Amino acid sequence: MKIEIQTTADGSPTLFLPEMDEHYHSVNGAIRESRHVYIEAGFKQCRKAEIHVLEMGFGTGLNVLLTALEAANQKIKVFYTGLEKFPLPPEITDRLNYSETSLFRAIHQTEWEKFEPVNLYLYLKKIQTDFKNFNFPDKNDIVYYDAFAPDKQPDAWSPELFGRIFSSMNPGGMITTYCAKGSIRRMMRQAGFTVERLQGPPGKREMLRGKVL
Numbered sequence: 001m002k003i004e005i006q007t008t009a010d011g012s013p014t015l016f017l018p019e020m021d022e023h024y025h026s027v028n029g030a031i032r033e034s035r036h037v038y039i040e041a042g043f044k045q046c047r048k049a050e051i052h053v054l055e056m057g058f059g060t061g062l063n064v065l066l067t068a069l070e071a072a073n074q075k076i077k078v079f080y081t082g083l084e085k086f087p088l089p090p091e092i093t094d095r096l097n098y099s100e101t102s103l104f105r106a107i108h109q110t111e112w113e114k115f116e117p118v119n120l121y122l123y124l125k126k127i128q129t130d131f132k133n134f135n136f137p138d139k140n141d142i143v144y145y146d147a148f149a150p151d152k153q154p155d156a157w158s159p160e161l162f163g164r165i166f167s168s169m170n171p172g173g174m175i176t177t178y179c180a181k182g183s184i185r186r187m188m189r190q191a192g193f194t195v196e197r198l199q200g201p202p203g204k205r206e207m208l209r210g211k212v213l
């Protein structure tokens, strides 16, 4: 599949899939969106000394990068599992300039299918799998739901999938997503989450966060 690198409004790059007419991040700012949806609304709300993160759609590794920086900032140990069906080739990831070059390189150089440190605080396990059929690890505190949009990839958003994620989470856990659709909010609620609509990142009015009470 053809992949293009594009620059978003905050100067950070994202990927565009012309055949699908879909971006990996918001064109209004890739880093801005990731920080807002996953770090500020998700990771930073979890007040534990050790945090287990599950990411649906590892992609470029941008969410790992921002999480590893925040983990180091707060000196918190993180075990991060990133699920990805279509790992990107080095020809693409080598050209993504997210500034923290050596950390970003470490994220892409760790072996798949096992936990490896990317800095002093974050242990990353990248798993090549279809998350629709995957047996999620349990005891997740934070889930980053970063699949392609429901109108582009409807089968990546289902009550069954959200139900299995809910069952994999610790009490007090949280799931965040850039998506704000009412149908997705209802699916999350049906799965057991207590769902809030929060202010979205630049260019988007709202986003969703589900809590495990």
Ligand SMILES: C[S@@+](CC[C@H](N)C(=O)[O-])C[C@H]1O[C@@H](n2cnc3c(N)ncnc32)[C@H](O)[C@@H]1O
Binding pocket: 023, 024, 025, 056, 057, 058, 059, 060, 061, 062, 063, 083, 084, 085, 086, 129, 130, 131, 132, 146, 147, 148, 149, 153, 156
């Ligand atoms: C919107 S992109 C975001 C990727 C990533 N979080 C990032 O910041 O670059 C969605 C990602 O989900 C992956 N994906 C799509 N369907 C999947 C599936 N069924 N199982 C696992 N990964 C999937 C895509 O390949 C893509 O990398």
